[in-house]
Amino acid sequence: MGQMLQPDDRVRFEDEIWTVTAVGAAVRLVSEAGPTQLVMLSTLLGSDGFELLDSADPAPRLEPVSLLESLPADVVARAASGNGT
Secondary structure (H helix, E strand, C coil): CCCCCCCCCEEEECCEEEEEEEECCEEEEEECCCCEEEEEHHHHHHCCCCEEEECCCCCCCCCCCCHHHHCCHHHHHHHHHCCCC
């Protein structure tokens, strides 16, 4: 799997060094000098000067667990049937 941009990553963008504080369709960046900037993810990744300088530790991998397993059987059956009442 490829590298994913995540909070606490440090990047170079528009000749400045930024820390990523939030990632979605847009990325919130905080510069070393203090100002913040909101940039569309596609704009950031597609810019000529973009560089991932260092990445935060990846989130720990969690075992897949179904939340349905924690519910009573009758609730799961109603959910599966599409009848919520």
